[in-house]
Amino acid sequence: xxxxxxxxxxxxxxxxxxxxxxxxxxxxxxxxxxxxxxxxxxxxxxxxxxxxxxxxxxxxxxxxxxxxxxxxxxxxxxxxxxxxxxxxxxxxxxxxxxxxxxxxxxxxxxxxxxxxxxxxxxxxxxxxxxxxxxxxxxxxxxxxxxxxxxxxxxxxxxxxxxxxxxxxxxxxxxxxxxxxxxxxxxxxxxxxxxxxxxxxxxxxxxxxxxxxxxxxxxxxxxxxxxxxxxxxxxxxxxxxxxxxxxxxxxxxxxxxxxxxxxxxxxxxxxxxxxxxxxxxxxxxxxxxxxxxxxxxxxxxxxxxxxxxxxxxxxxxxxxxxxxxxxxxxxxxxxxxxxxxxxxxxxxxxxxxxxxxxxxxxxxxxxxxxxxxxxxxxxxxxx
Amino acid sequence: xxxxxxxxxxxxxxxxxxxxxxxxxxxxxxxxxxxxxxxxxxxxxxxxxxxxxxxxxxxxxxxxxxxxxxxxxxxxxxxxxxxxxxxxxxxxxxxxxxxxxxxxxxxxxxxxxxxxxxxxxxxxxxxxxxxxxxxxxxxxxxxxxxxxxxxxxxxxxxxxxxxxxxxxxxxxxxxxxxxxxxxxxxxxxxxxxxxxxxxxxxxxxxxxxxxxxxxxxxxxxxxxxxxxxxxxxxxxxxxxxxxxxxxxxxxxxxxxxxx
Numbered sequence: 001x002x003x004x005x006x007x008x009x010x011x012x013x014x015x016x017x018x019x020x021x022x023x024x025x026x027x028x029x030x031x032x033x034x035x036x037x038x039x040x041x042x043x044x045x046x047x048x049x050x051x052x053x054x055x056x057x058x059x060x061x062x063x064x065x066x067x068x069x070x071x072x073x074x075x076x077x078x079x080x081x082x083x084x085x086x087x088x089x090x091x092x093x094x095x096x097x098x099x100x101x102x103x104x105x106x107x108x109x110x111x112x113x114x115x116x117x118x119x120x121x122x123x124x125x126x127x128x129x130x131x132x133x134x135x136x137x138x139x140x141x142x143x144x145x146x147x148x149x150x151x152x153x154x155x156x157x158x159x160x161x162x163x164x165x166x167x168x169x170x171x172x173x174x175x176x177x178x179x180x181x182x183x184x185x186x187x188x189x190x191x192x193x194x195x196x197x198x199x200x201x202x203x204x205x206x207x208x209x210x211x212x213x214x215x216x217x218x219x220x221x222x223x224x225x226x227x228x229x230x231x232x233x234x235x236x237x238x239x240x241x242x243x244x245x246x247x248x249x250x251x252x253x254x255x256x257x258x259x260x261x262x263x264x265x266x267x268x269x270x271x272x273x274x275x276x277x278x279x280x281x282x283x284x285x286x287x288x289x290x291x292x293x294x295x296x297x298x299x300x301x302x303x304x305x306x307x308x309x310x311x312x313x314x315x316x317x318x319x320x321x322x323x324x325x326x327x328x329x330x331x332x333x334x335x336x337x338x339x340x341x342x343x344x345x346x347x348x349x350x351x352x353x354x355x356x357x358x359x360x361x362x363x364x365x366x367x368x369x370x371x372x373x374x375x376x377x378x379x380x381x382x
Numbered sequence: 383x384x385x386x387x388x389x390x391x392x393x394x395x396x397x398x399x400x401x402x403x404x405x406x407x408x409x410x411x412x413x414x415x416x417x418x419x420x421x422x423x424x425x426x427x428x429x430x431x432x433x434x435x436x437x438x439x440x441x442x443x444x445x446x447x448x449x450x451x452x453x454x455x456x457x458x459x460x461x462x463x464x465x466x467x468x469x470x471x472x473x474x475x476x477x478x479x480x481x482x483x484x485x486x487x488x489x490x491x492x493x494x495x496x497x498x499x500x501x502x503x504x505x506x507x508x509x510x511x512x513x514x515x516x517x518x519x520x521x522x523x524x525x526x527x528x529x530x531x532x533x534x535x536x537x538x539x540x541x542x543x544x545x546x547x548x549x550x551x552x553x554x555x556x557x558x559x560x561x562x563x564x565x566x567x568x569x570x571x572x573x574x575x576x577x578x579x580x581x582x583x584x585x586x587x588x589x590x591x592x593x594x595x596x597x598x599x600x601x602x603x604x605x606x607x608x609x610x611x612x613x614x615x616x617x618x619x620x621x622x623x624x625x626x627x628x629x630x631x632x633x634x635x636x637x638x639x640x641x
Contacts, residue, residue: 210502217501217508218494218515221480225488228477235437235471237463237492237555246498 038197050193052309054265057200058258060301063285064207064294065254070283071292071356072220073247074227076136079123079143080282083252085274086119087112087259089150089160092269095170098161105172109260116256117249119146124248128241131230143279151271165270172199172264180267196265203261207254211294214250223247224292288345290352299354311337390415390450390590391436391467391559397444398431398614405431406614408445413559418581418591420605420622422598424634427611429594430472433563436592437469438462450558463492466558470548470565472594482531482539482547486519489554519554526550526580542573546580553584560584561592566600578604602626610634 038050066080090112094103123142127135154162161167171180171192179195214220222243225233234240263269281304289300315330315337345353389412398406406428413419421429434440436447438459446455449465457465468489477485494515500508523531526546528539539547545565552560565581566574574597581604585591595601601608602622609619612634618625625631 213502213504214498218491218496218512219498219501221484221488222491224480224484225477225491228479229475231439231459232471232475232477233488234459235439235463235469236489236551237460238488239458239460250498 034201038194042194047191047193049309050197052306054193054196054200056302056305057197057204058262058265059282059285059305060298061200061204061207061258061261062255062282063289063297063301064204064211065251065258066282067251067286067292067294067297068211068214068223068254069247069251070286071297072215072223072227073244074223075244075247076132076283077139077248077251078136078276078279078283079139079141079146080251080255081274081276081279082123082143082146083116083119083255084259084262084278085146085150085271086116086252087256088263088269088274089166089259090115090256091260091263092166092169093159095264096166097168098166102170105170105174105260105264109257109264112260113253113256116259117253119256120248120250120252121245123252124245128244140276140279143274143276147271147274150274160271163271165268165272167268169263169267169269171267172196172261179264200261200265203257207257208294208298215294219243219246284342288342288352290355293352293354293356296352296354296356300352303353307341308334308338388414389448391447391592392449393432393436393445393447395445396432396435396442396447398428398435398440399443404614406435406442406611409611409614409616410445411609411616411619413590413592414607415558415590416585416588417606418585418593418604420601420608421592421594421611422596422601422608423611426613427634428614429611430563431614432611433469433561433592433594436462437467437561460492463555463557466556467561468552468555468557468559469561470545470552470563472563472567474544474548476536476544476548476551478537479535482523482528482534482536482543483516483519485536485547485551486522486531486554487515489522489551490515490518492555519550522550522553523547525553525583527576542569542576545569545573545577549580549584553589557589559590559592563594564596565593566595566597574600598626 038053041049041053062080062084065083066077069075069077069080087109091105091108093099094101094108094111095105096102123139127138130138150160151163153160154164171178173179177183179199180192182192183190183195222233222238225236225238226240226243230240262273285300285304286297287300288304289298290296311334312330315328315333316326319326319328319330349355391411391413393409393411396406396409397404409428409432411419421432423429431440435442435455436449438454438457438461441456446453448454449462449467452465454462454465477488480488494511496508496511500511520531526543526549528534528543528547528550536544536547549560549562549565562581566577569577578600581591581593593601593605605622607620608622608625610617610625610628610631612630617630617634618628620628
């Protein structure tokens with residue numbers, strides 16, 4: 001109706017039928033940029049950074065999964081990394097010399113996601129009555145239980161190898177094509193970090209697609225209704241038990257899939273990678289980026305992986321340049337700066353760097369201005 | 383009276399205790415199809431408790447109720463909504479950070495079926511259902527007199543609009559019985575008038591209305607029958623005019639308020 005002529009929503013830009021030529025241009029530019037990103041990164045910053053970008057994509061997947069639970073359904077989950085661990089260990093146990101099983105990746109990865117989904121329901125079922133801080137504490141405990149199990153399942157029967165972790169995990173192989181080898185395609189040399197980048201990019205785009213479709217659907221509205229007011233939601237006929245379990249299950253499935261990819265990419269996993277810090281980090285990505293907004297969550301995930309690395313690599317040389325010597329160990333300075341950045345962002349942008357339209361309006365003092373910003377999905381659909 | 387034949391909601395001997403306090407004791411009511419039934423009483427008489435029982439938020443300690451002939455006590459709220467009881471809340475409970483349109487669309491949840499698969503594939507059935515949801519929601523919002531529903535967050539609506547939006551959201555569930563908990567509370571005279579008109583339209587469309595209200599004028603002008611609760615007991619029931627002259631009712635109000 002009134003605001004129809006505004007810039008198209010990101011959903012439209014990526015998946016819908018972009019009505020304007022501008023949207024097509026943005027879409028094409030974005031696609032080219034994403035395709036060239038690993039090579040540009042390598043040329044400018046070195047191969048190590050391509051690996052970091054790969055990790056950023058993994059964390060973006062995790063953040064998007066958690067966004068379903070925290071951003072849409074409003075259920076604070078501080079043990080989310082447990083699902084990542086379940087997916088990773090499922091992959092590692094079925095695709096490594098640990099048991100001598102070398103099942104193909106297209107069996108193990110879905111299996112890991114499915115197992116994580118089952119664990120999601122397992123966590124969700126006893127916590128249905130809990131909300132807010134109480135739920136946070138229970139999920140925190142759940143995350144620790146999974147980690148401690150993985151740490152101790154090396155006796156009496158050795159399953160997980162305990163704290164030593166699992167080594168020599170099979171790389172991801174599509175047919176006879178191993179992503180861990182260097183390949184020459186179309187005259188371009190692709191090293192493993194490049195190949196994994198494209199795989200992770202595809203999965204991330206799939207996760208974004210699923211999230212966007214769910215967000216704007218009957219199920220997505222039911223999640224948001226529960227987030228806003230659970231009593232009213234149930235009085236409107238929403239089966240809050242099933243819908244909440246669905247949120248846990250969907251979030252966990254994404255986490256499990258990311259875990260499988262992580263195990264194949266890394267070739268080695270140990271319980272250390274699945275601690276509370278990691279869970280907190282993923283929550284930070286969602287909150288700092290902008291809860292409930294896909295773009296914000298992606299931004300949060302990318303920043304929170306890239307920023308610490310940039311600080312790690314930049315802090316030493318910067319001190320050399322400024323003072324002629326290294327005053328503070330870059331490693332400790334890195335976490336200090338990182339913490340400071342988090343505090344500053346939350347002070348200046350309490351709704352996140354790129355909040356969803358609705359949260360932005362919630363914190364905006366002038367509702368009328370906010371009205372102008374809102375571009376209605378339903379108008380576009382009309 | 384032969385309530386069995388035309389009763390939509392029939393409560394028998396409902397009792398509810400909170401610790402040592404008997405919020406309701408032995409309350410029996412029957413509400414006929416197509417009527418507007420008023421429930422009045424001083425503050426703390428147990429009206430909202432009764433509402434919470436028939437909408438499944440509380441479980442009764444004693445007694446039970448039938449709705450459309452089937453027993454429904456100890457049922458989950460969403461099943462009662464499915465059976466056809468919709469409600470509003472005394473202290474408005476909208477989905478504050480969703481638009482007015484989305485609020486009403488959530489109300490359609492219980493009468494629609496698109497699941498994960500439909501949401502992901504957006505197949506023909508899912509798209510048709512979504513279109514129907516939006517269309518019905520817009521109709522209800524027009525009926526409730528809310529402008530620009532797709533652009534306004536529920537919490538930015540005016541007070542009267544929020545009350546009407548809650549009614550529109552409840553109507554979206556296609557109820558047989560619409561239960562309104564003090565819908566006119568805090569409204570000015572004009573808003574109350576438009577509410578009254580809205581309720582008459584709703585009744586004309588064949589929906590039975592159960593109304594908790596303090597505004598005696600609204601009750602007298604609108605309700606077919608009225609029951610009075612005091613200290614968790616039913617002290618009177620009947621036509622509005624009869625109830626108004628009932629000495630027990632007068633004593634309950636004057637004694638309670640000392641006005």
